Amino acid sequence: QTEIQWWHAMGGANGERVDKIAADFNASQSEYKVVPTYKGNYTETMTAAVAAFRAKEHPHLVQVFEVGTATMMAAKGAIYPVEKMMADAGESFDKSDYLPAVISYYQTPEGELLSMPFNSSTPVLWYNADALKAAGVEAPKTWDDVKAASQALVNNGMECGISFGWQSWVMVENFSAWHDLEMGTKENGFAGFDTEFTFNNEKVAARLDDIAAMSEGNLFKYGGRRGDSLPMFTNGECGMWMNSSAYYGSIKTQAGFEFGQTMLPLDTNVADAPQNSIIGGATLWALAGHEADEYKGLAQFMTYLSSPEVQAWWHQETGYVPITTAAYELSKEQGFYDANPGTDTAIQQLSLNTPTANSRGIRFGNFVQVRDVINEEMEALWAGDKTAQQALDAAADRGNDLLRKFERAAK
Numbered sequence: 001q002t003e004i005q006w007w008h009a010m011g012g013a014n015g016e017r018v019d020k021i022a023a024d025f026n027a028s029q030s031e032y033k034v035v036p037t038y039k040g041n042y043t044e045t046m047t048a049a050v051a052a053f054r055a056k057e058h059p060h061l062v063q064v065f066e067v068g069t070a071t072m073m074a075a076k077g078a079i080y081p082v083e084k085m086m087a088d089a090g091e092s093f094d095k096s097d098y099l100p101a102v103i104s105y106y107q108t109p110e111g112e113l114l115s116m117p118f119n120s121s122t123p124v125l126w127y128n129a130d131a132l133k134a135a136g137v138e139a140p141k142t143w144d145d146v147k148a149a150s151q152a153l154v155n156n157g158m159e160c161g162i163s164f165g166w167q168s169w170v171m172v173e174n175f176s177a178w179h180d181l182e183m184g185t186k187e188n189g190f191a192g193f194d195t196e197f198t199f200n201n202e203k204v205a206a207r208l209d210d211i212a213a214m215s216e217g218n219l220f221k222y223g224g225r226r227g228d229s230l231p232m233f234t235n236g237e238c239g240m241w242m243n244s245s246a247y248y249g250s251i252k253t254q255a256g257f258e259f260g261q262t263m264l265p266l267d268t269n270v271a272d273a274p275q276n277s278i279i280g281g282a283t284l285w286a287l288a289g290h291e292a293d294e295y296k297g298l299a300q301f302m303t304y305l306s307s308p309e310v311q312a313w314w315h316q317e318t319g320y321v322p323i324t325t326a327a328y329e330l331s332k333e334q335g336f337y338d339a340n341p342g343t344d345t346a347i348q349q350l351s352l353n354t355p356t357a358n359s360r361g362i363r364f365g366n367f368v369q370v371r372d373v374i375n376e377e378m379e380a381l382w383a384g385d386k387t388a389q390q391a392l393d394a395a396a397d398r399g400n401d402l403l404r405k406f407e408r409a410a411k
């Protein structure tokens, strides 16, 4: 049997689901064996793969989060563009089967698809339906609604109104896309690596200052950089939580209350209507330097993984979006959205309008490091050490240095 190594970043229940996908594929044929290995969180998995490539001990397939795209693209010689890999392996593959919001994020300017869509998400607003009902408020649609609902929740005895995680993704990257604001020049980096950040504008600053002010009386409570604040929501401390649609699986098993999800709130000072949100999550990158026969097995596995049945199952279990139209249609046919209202929020948000240059996505070099910088500066804001403008200006300056460093290295 030919082994195919798959490094991934899915811990807990999602790790078990990844194992099941591999095991089911392995049971479906006898030539190949996919071996999934959990390598830590997204950053750790990506770092491990880069180090392994240098040592020539790299896997065939690695899961990389969306902000690692520019870095992976620049790692010439290390990656095997998935579209080419499928063609070379003689595996039939049609890009148009996949969601445009996902495909467009992972294509070169010439239209070549670099990595295989697998677990794409988008941030949504999760709410404790029981708590909102008890406080006499509806699920919020605007930031004014969010503030009013937070106040009502706290007045009604809750410890906190709202929290969020992945704050650069939710409150800078997606806030910008949702309100059709530019995050950086050169079409958010898609038109070239010689780009500069522009997210330090007064609209983003005003919203973040307002959130910082909501710390008063715990209308807002900060709870960490990734999904760390999930328990604050599921334990019933905060009535609302903004984070990835992919927390669906965890919330379903951990929340002892009726919950719902709705679209990201609109800042009516910035726009009259939302644009569209952008994806997060990860895709699967084939790495170069293995045997042709192994890629043949990998290509077959890619086809299996993208099948409507596997994708619909993964989507319905996890809250990641169905990455193909067929998986979305199958989920509709299976009655998933009727039985679980709100579970199509992510896909609705992603396809709300034709994306603009501001809402297609972002492609910035060194963005994994830039996110650390944005996290640090936002934490200075939440701690009351900086105003939002000061924090954003510092993040943009430090981020621009990282962009220049990336540009120099890519030349």
Ligand SMILES: O=P(O)(O)OC[C@H](O)CO
Binding pocket: 042, 065, 066, 067, 119, 120, 121, 122, 166, 169, 244, 245, 246, 279, 280, 281, 282
């Ligand atoms: O929790 P995920 O997998 O939806 O990912 C969230 C962010 O997009 C990671 O960059």
